[in-house]
Amino acid sequence: MKKFILAIALVSTPVMAQDRVAQYDFDRDGKVSFEDLNRFCSVSTSLFARADKNSDGFLSNSEMRTAKGYLFSRCEAENQDA
DSSP states (O other): OHHHHHHHHHHHHHHHHHHHHHHHOTTOSSSEEHHHHHHHSOOOHHHHHHHOTTOSSEEOHHHHHHHIIIIIHHHHHHHHHO
16 A cells, blocks of 8 residues: 555555646746746745856746645745745
């Protein structure tokens, strides 16, 4: 049973991350830029830069997973208040 749950978790993670890219990628170029993210919620350039670990100007799936706790939870809370 534990192996089954682990297998489901491993399979689900990339799909969930890809869904997050689709959710925030407003110009549909396959990347999440500062401008894309700010169409959804107000994020400072310094907060975006903190999430953009490789400083390429876009958030990758792994950067988005890492930033979930401090960046995307903020966006989701902001949109619930609206």
